[in-house]
Amino acid sequence: MSASVEIRMRVKDLRVELAENGEEILKGVSFELQAGKIFALVGESGSGKSVTSLAAMRLLPEALVITGGAVHVGKQDLFDLSESRMQTVRGRRVAMIFQNAMTALNPVQTVGQQVAETLELHTTLKGKTIRQRVVQLFAEVGIPDPESRFEFYPHQLSGGQQQRVMIAMALACEPDVLIADEPTTALDVTIQEQVLDLIRELTQSRELAVLLITHDMGVVRNTADEVAVMYRGEIIEKAPVDEFFHNPKEAYSRRLIDALPDLTRFQSVAVEQPLLQLDDVKVHFPIRKGVLQRVVDYTRAVDGVSLSIGRGETYALVGESGSGKSTLGRAILNLEEIAGGEISFKGKPIGSLSRRAMLPYRKEIQVIFQNPYSSMNPRMSVGEIIAEGMISLGLGLTAGEREERIGQLLERVQLPREYSQRYPHEFSGGQLQRIAIARALAVEPELIICDEPTSALDVSIRAEVLELLQELQREFGVSYLFITHDLSIVPSLAHHVGVMQLGKLVEQGSAEQILTAPKHPYTQALLNSVPRIDP
């Protein structure tokens, strides 16, 4: 390390405990932030990475207490300051940006006013100069047409632009240190890339010291200079980024890195026997206006999609939020009415069946949802949840047989049999997703629609769930329609890939073809923004 490196913030042996029972949350965390460098703190949920940043800023909730350590910004020990002095440190010397920009911005004030307010509070600027400064800042963070965006309300901006406004606000007082807590998690991949680029640029141009908190190894790879892995309240490994990715020392770090996509191994494409075929499927939502709620137009959520899924095959449907991929999944399940086209299953049209006529197919087509916490009724036991499908689809099992089958299914998804007596709130996200898989399998379907089944899960658990899904495919020959925004899980999983944009399927083909030689510019953009190991 050269002598010219300026250390902006030094966290030393930071310890935090639960006030209630003295359980250690942080067990002595130390690191330094250098000017012009991005330091990434990586870990899964509950590892203590956000607690670290909040503790350093003395913003911990009351239930947590700092029991030891020191945080220096420059020469100042933050733990020695009074609360009022601390407030000038926050914002002026250390700025923070958070995951969800929409909730951090006040919906009834224009974004310009909100940034101006920060300037009024923390600087001596007045009147017109403030407005000029805000416009300057907006231009710096890459908001197009900054002069007119000043008058915009938060909801008129896209998620990426909202995050840019947050960054502008953070930069308003020329801080030395920027703490970014999962700044891009809520954004689509293409936007995520742009925001990270911006942070990288600002770090250079403003000589900022950045603490980047994230769970996403791809983000780290592409953005950070130094990385520290947190696990259960401790930093278990700290290294420069290149060194870390090429030669991780801890097994846990290895696992995190392995969760990144490997673009060299693909599923071999088998000869396909079509199981499900979509032919020019359209789903339209009416837009109603006026007192009489007349239909004036339609939102074309799915606009002419044709695809075919073979037996025992995985078809990954990739797209950003709002591309219509989940709506398509719901249309196949007959939960959404189709406005045109045909869906056929095993050669029989099922697109416009009535609720009753659809019943026989319910057994064949099942679904796993994104959020495992909301996909189970909190008032039913796991046994009842799994049994529900078997009962309503009339599989003709006796109560005893059903119980036996529930036990088998639980064991099959690697959970103990006894869990059938428990209730959903007793489980972690990964366990719940396994139960959701067991529930779908209970009726022995041939096709499972997986709607972002892993996006609410931590990286290491995500890998386990995906592994399980693949095992089950080999064992039962079940097909998956895998709806995801995350291209990184596609290579190891899918045989075929379809890319959706604004309700249309812009490109489809075998996974290898799409991921190695994408033709459509949108696919290329998506692919470029996927963080990967080999630069």
Next chain:
Amino acid sequence: MKPILLWSDALIFLLVIALCLFFYRLRRDPQTRERWGEVFSSRLGMVTFTVILVYVGVALLDSLHFRRALEAPEGLETEEIFYDNKVTSVLDVMLLGMGDRFERTYSAPFALKSFEKKNMKDEQGNAIRDFPPLEHAGRHLEDPAERWPDVAARSLTALLWGVLAAAVIIGLQWLALRRSTNPWYASWGVQAVVICLFVWMVNISRYYHILGTDLGGTDVMYQSLKGVRTGVLLGTLSTLIMLPIAVTLGVMAGYFKGWVDDVVQYLYTTLSSIPGILLIAASVLLFQVYIDLNPDFFSIGMEKADARFIALCFILGVTSWSTLCRLIRAETLKISQLGYVQAAHAFGVSHSRILGRHVLPNVVHIILITFVLDFSALVLAEAVLSYIGVGIDPSMGSWGNMINGARSELSREPTVWWTLTGAFFFMFALVLAANLFSDLVRDAFDPRTSMRRSEA
């Protein structure tokens, strides 16, 4: 003796049975059990719940009605038994005839003489105007000066009996519940106070009017106690009439959406844009006319009063469902978008089963909170309605009627303050207990507060 089952009696017992079943079923759900456990693990929860139970107990005792058999009039040879036109309840029996000790008119608490002067003849036969002695107060005293020592002595013996009774009742509970971690002692404290008070009241009321008498000479204490049944029943019955309407419409609107939703929304917007009191007053008056035009439907006066009372409950219930309906509709809209309802659709689960198993159990907390919150509001509403003269039939004891009467009593000189005081304290205790209890229930069941707790 001939038991009588008034409509409202049948309803209250049905209600108690339904509530017991409801809670018994809830016990099976560990999450709900945990939350109720939370309510009852606080001392305040125990105290308020005991107070509410005491009220409900009094209301239940007052709902076991019968008509006494009359002795056949002399000289009439018949096998037929005649029954008293007056309906008596078990509570009346327990109060040892407190309701039968009428005076002529007002008398102050513990008074020996009437509140108003009357023309009388003294021993010599001269016409004088003085306060006449009361018929049922202090008759055993030889000298009026002995009154307070007598009250004190009787109170002491009564309290001794009360303590004894309380000790026995609480001792039995202690044997059964001593291993429980809930703060039962708080409940026992309330029980002890209530039992002592009751024993004291019954004893003393045989010799004095504890809260005096009202215009018609009825014991005010007795009136207040009779008001308990009216208050409790009105609160629960109206809520219970409202609940099915609000829940059915709300859940249907939120779940089926489309035209069902439009109709329901239209209904409750229309309803809530009509002034509530006006609508209620109009309906009650209409029903009163119906009762008056069809006297042969009712064999005794009590049945008439009862019919009017039920009509009032019904009207209050029918006009007050819109708030709860709105809440439930919103919650159902949210729930029906959740994964587990979607998954149920994907499993081909029928609409009725989805509503019954997935939607309803997850809006129960709203229903529960509203039930407890609305209860006290409706007890108060009765007072308001009686005050404007469209409430309970005057022959049926009710706090609202007592308060209504107090309007003229308070403007007298010297003031007749005891009717209002009696009604006020009985109503205040119930409403306060119900409100505090509903706060606890809300804290335990509201997902927002429980989230705050888990964050902390």
